[in-house]
Amino acid sequence: MSDGLQQVPQRNQVDAYRRHFMAAVTGAATLATLAPGVILREASAATRPDVTARPPEQPATSVVRWGMLIDTARLGDGGAAMVAACRREHGWGHDPRASPEQQPQWVRTVRVTDKLTQHSFTLPVMCQHCEHPPCVDVCPTGASMKRADGIVQVNKHICIGCRYCMMACPYKARSFVHEPLTDQRPHSPRGMGTVESCNLCVHRIDTGRIPACAEAAPQAVIFGDLNDPDSRISQAVQALGGTQIRADLDLNTGVRYLNI
Amino acid sequence: MMLKLFNPPVSGGRLLAALLLAGLLAACDAAVPQPELGVARAKADQCVEPTGDMRRNHMQYLLTHRDETVIEGIRTTQHSLVECVNCHVAPVRADGSAVHYPDKDHFCASCHTYAGVKIDCFQCHADRPQVMDNPDYPHPLSANRYHQLASGGGTTVSLSDMLAVSGMGSGSTAGEVRP
Amino acid sequence: MSNTAIVYREVGEGRGFYLLLVLFGAVVAMGALAFFHLEHEGHHVTGMNNQIVWGLPHVFAIFLIVAASGALNVGSIGTVFRKPLYQPMGRLSALVAMALLLGGLVVLVLDLGHPDRLIVAMTHYNFKSIFAWNIILYNGFLALAGFYLWTMMDRQLKALYPYAGFAAFSWRLILTMGTGSIFGFLVVRQFYDSAIMAPLFIAMSFSFGLAVFILVLYAGFAWTRRPLGDVVLNRLRYLLAVFIGAALFLELMRHLANLYVTRRHGVEQFILSDGGIYTQLFWVGQVFLGALVPLSLIFCRRLVGNRLSLLVACVLVILGGFAQLYVILIGGQAYPLELFPGATVESTFFDGQISRYAPTVWEWMLGLGGVGISLLLVTVGVRVLRFLPVSLADEVLDSDDS
Numbered sequence: 141m142s143d144g145l146q147q148v149p150q151r152n153q154v155d156a157y158r159r160h161f162m163a164a165v166t167g168a169a170t171l172a173t174l175a176p177g178v179i180l181r182e183a184s185a186a187t188r189p190d191v192t193a194r195p196p197e198q199p200a201t202s203v204v205r206w207g208m209l210i211d212t213a214r215l216g217d218g219g220a221a222m223v224a225a226c227r228r229e230h231g232w233g234h235d236p237r238a239s240p241e242q243q244p245q246w247v248r249t250v251r252v253t254d255k256l257t258q259h260s261f262t263l264p265v266m267c268q269h270c271e272h273p274p275c276v277d278v279c280p281t282g283a284s285m286k287r288a289d290g291i292v293q294v295n296k297h298i299c300i301g302c303r304y305c306m307m308a309c310p311y312k313a314r315s316f317v318h319e320p321l322t323d324q325r326p327h328s329p330r331g332m333g334t335v336e337s338c339n340l341c342v343h344r345i346d347t348g349r350i351p352a353c354a355e356a357a358p359q360a361v362i363f364g365d366l367n368d369p370d371s372r373i374s375q376a377v378q379a380l381g382g383t384q385i386r387a388d389l390d391l392n393t394g395v396r397y398l399n400i
Numbered sequence: 401m402m403l404k405l406f407n408p409p410v411s412g413g414r415l416l417a418a419l420l421l422a423g424l425l426a427a428c429d430a431a432v433p434q435p436e437l438g439v440a441r442a443k444a445d446q447c448v449e450p451t452g453d454m455r456r457n458h459m460q461y462l463l464t465h466r467d468e469t470v471i472e473g474i475r476t477t478q479h480s481l482v483e484c485v486n487c488h489v490a491p492v493r494a495d496g497s498a499v500h501y502p503d504k505d506h507f508c509a510s511c512h513t514y515a516g517v518k519i520d521c522f523q524c525h526a527d528r529p530q531v532m533d534n535p536d537y538p539h540p541l542s543a544n545r546y547h548q549l550a551s552g553g554g555t556t557v558s559l560s561d562m563l564a565v566s567g568m569g570s571g572s573t574a575g576e577v578r579p
Numbered sequence: 580m581s582n583t584a585i586v587y588r589e590v591g592e593g594r595g596f597y598l599l600l601v602l603f604g605a606v607v608a609m610g611a612l613a614f615f616h617l618e619h620e621g622h623h624v625t626g627m628n629n630q631i632v633w634g635l636p637h638v639f640a641i642f643l644i645v646a647a648s649g650a651l652n653v654g655s656i657g658t659v660f661r662k663p664l665y666q667p668m669g670r671l672s673a674l675v676a677m678a679l680l681l682g683g684l685v686v687l688v689l690d691l692g693h694p695d696r697l698i699v700a701m702t703h704y705n706f707k708s709i710f711a712w713n714i715i716l717y718n719g720f721l722a723l724a725g726f727y728l729w730t731m732m733d734r735q736l737k738a739l740y741p742y743a744g745f746a747a748f749s750w751r752l753i754l755t756m757g758t759g760s761i762f763g764f765l766v767v768r769q770f771y772d773s774a775i776m777a778p779l780f781i782a783m784s785f786s787f788g789l790a791v792f793i794l795v796l797y798a799g800f801a802w803t804r805r806p807l808g809d810v811v812l813n814r815l816r817y818l819l820a821v822f823i824g825a826a827l828f829l830e831l832m833r834h835l836a837n838l839y840v841t842r843r844h845g846v847e848q849f850i851l852s853d854g855g856i857y858t859q860l861f862w863v864g865q866v867f868l869g870a871l872v873p874l875s876l877i878f879c880r881r882l883v884g885n886r887l888s889l890l891v892a893c894v895l896v897i898l899g900g901f902a903q904l905y906v907i908l909i910g911g912q913a914y915p916l917e918l919f920p921g922a923t924v925e926s927t928f929f930d931g932q933i934s935r936y937a938p939t940v941w942e943w944m945l946g947l948g949g950v951g952i953s954l955l956l957v958t959v960g961v962r963v964l965r966f967l968p969v970s971l972a973d974e975v976l977d978s979d980d981s
Contacts, residue, residue, distance in 0.1 A: 194473070196474065196475040196476045196477070197474055197476050198474070199468075199472035199473055199474050200472060200473035285471065287471070287472075287473060288472070288473075289473070293470075295470045295471060296470075296524050297466055297467070297470065320523070321523075321524075322500055322526075322527065323498075323526055323527075323528070323530060324524065324525065324526045324530075325526065325530065326482045326485070326486075326525070326526045326529070326530055327482070329524035329525045329526070330524055331520075331523035331524030331525075332523055333523070334523075334524065342473065343475075346473050346475045347475065
């Protein structure tokens with residue numbers, strides 16, 4: 141079979157990818173193993189944090205664009221730890237009255253199997269933080285919004301709960317809260333009758349911390365500023381690429397994947 | 401086919417209406433609960449704005465702040481609802497029961513009930529500090545910890561790390577909690 | 580003009596009138612009860628979920644809104660296309676249109692997660708959203724239909740009648756285009772993403788709206804013992820056939836186009852053959868009962884001039900319309916999104932699965948409540964103002980036009 145013939149070079153390619161990713165994750169420590177084209181500057185990658193705190197009175201700007209690179213091959217659990225961290229951080233997933241179909245899920249692990257080749261992998265899927273988000277286009281009130289730094293989120297203060305954004309999202313990233321809630325996480329308000337989704341832990345980013353899911357899988361996830369050519373994530377995507385889910389839709393997602 | 405409707409005499413109708421109105425007024429008068437302002441008075445000198453200003457304009461401060469925070473990402477704490485709740489609402493009553501906005505003795509509800517104001521803040525926002533698994537949690541204002549952190553105090557502690565929502569046993573990471 | 584001889588009169592205060600008020604009022608009260616229950620409990624008491632985000636209430640709402648713009652057609656044919664035969668029905672046409680739209684909007688609004696924020700929807704507009712445009716279109720429709728009605732009922736505004744009619748007609752076409760585009764502009768939903776949704780919804784509105792109008796007209800005349808001639812009924816009868824055919828044709832084109840596109844084979848196979856309830860509703864409800872049977876009832880030679888056959892045809896068109904909207908709305912959502920083309924996906928969030936949906940009694944009550952509001956408004960309308968002609972007998976009508 142032709143698949144068999146392709147297997148060896150593919151395997152090598154995968155290994156090369158993994159080496160590159162390792163380099164990107166660990167910074168300059170493995171610089172020696174990098175291919176000539178991959179340059180990770182020691183100073184920037186090793187010592188500079190991925191997110192620096194803005195002064196609280198300063199608004200987010202379009203100078204940065206937050207993004208995330210997830211290497212599914214290095215996840216190990218397909219992203220289950222990331223999902224658990226998100227649940228803990230935002231307090232979703234145990235709304236008492238909702239049926240399983242009504243239970244919100246900001247991020248879930250999806251197992252993908254090619255129909256022909258049976259090649260299979262698992263990846264975490266959440267809001268992909270598109271540059272051109274369909275959910276923002278369709279929202280009648282502007283509640284579904286993209287922040288200056290590329291974070292797509294719901295402004296629940298003006299969300300009327302029409303669910304049109306859920307119809308429009310290609311990634312099924314949005315959920316609707318089907319019941320009254322109490323004792324929410326103070327930094328992550330969620331409530332009945334509004335739509336919600338991954339907001340890249342906007343409360344963490346604004347105070348100089350990386351999202352909870354990225355924190356939970358440091359071996360496989362790089363979070364950072366895609367607009368900064370010196371950031372770890374920019375170096376990594378430049379060297380290794382970063383596949384978009386449904387790239388055909390041309391949405392230019394902020395969440396990118398390796399090995400899918 | 402024509403149907404003659406019951407047509408009450410005018411005076412009877414008026415009498416009925418007057419009686420109903422009187423009853424309603426009496427009932428309303430009896431049911432007005434006085435707002436519990438003790439908590440607010442006790443902390444008035446520590447509040448983010450002068451008392452009179454807060455009484456009149458707190459909603460404006462909150463409305464402006466909420467848009468600045470959600471849309472622009474400005475995270476100052478002076479007019480943050482989370483801070484109001486942290487300072488003014490005790491997580492539990494003296495008897496250990498939880499206090500929520502629908503209860504008349506919730507700080508915000510006590511006055512809003514009196515003034516007949518309906519808000520939907522607490523449909524989404526937590527209506528009390530989230531410290532159920534940590535009964536020794538000191539008051540954030542008196543401990544001055546959260547304010548310090550928010551103004552760039554430099555510790556790694558944040559409120560979110562100390563909190564856990566019921567049903568999430570592993571809500572806080574042990575290493576980060578410093579009660 | 581021919582309708583100078585037409586006399587309009589309110590319906591009397593008969594027992595039937597109060598019976599209808601009580602009946603429709605009870606239905607509206609049921610809808611109100613459902614609304615308060617939903618408002619208090621949240622949407623977990625409905626069958627809607629994070630996969631089927633729009634459910635039965637939306638089927639009702641969109642049916643009423645689509646039918647509303649169609650109901651105005653009868654008036655438009657009289658005004659814009661200058662057919663004197665239709666002009667005496669113009670007032671009722673505008674009334675039914677406004678009543679249907681209000682009923683539909685009420686359901687749509689009361690199903691929102693935050694109906695209390697209706698004011699937000701009226702003050703915050705995202706002009707890239709077709710939904711936001713629809714809010715403007717609905718309000719404009721009510722205003723224009725109201726003004727059109729005014730020009731028909733007030734002699735002093737007679738000069739404006741043709742312009743009002745033309746404006747209302749244009750607006751209603753744009754409105755239905757907008758309603759269709761709510762689905763047509765959903766790029767990632769394979770069953771929707773198509774410009775043909777706009778003309779399809781227009782054809783559907785012609786058909787549903789006329790069916791509702793004929794039933795209201797017939798009931799209004801029969802229950803107040805006013806003469807209704809065969810000329811007018813037969814004209815409406817064949818007009819309905821044309822509209823049914825147009826809707827059927829556009830639906831056929833839509834499915835043929837989808838069947839030509841490989842990546843849409845999955846969803847077409849689901850709707851047309853494997854979809855269980857959706858497949859049955861499509862073939863039995865929409866195509867057979869909603870189109871083929873009514874067309875037979877209209878064209879069967881033995882039934883020419885048979886009023887019962889026309890009324891049955893209208894009822895079937897309405898039921899078929901509900902089936903069609905159910906298939907489009909719920910069926911289109913039940914088929915999973917394609918996250919990775921050419922691969923199967925599975926997750927705890929029901930990726931790659933056909934979504935299940937079973938409407939609860941609250942959704943039925945809310946949806947029917949909207950129908951109740953429409954019928955209640957029409958009933959009260961014909962009682963308090965002069966919407967219904969005293970007679971539409973053949974000899975009253977000037978039918979020598981086309």
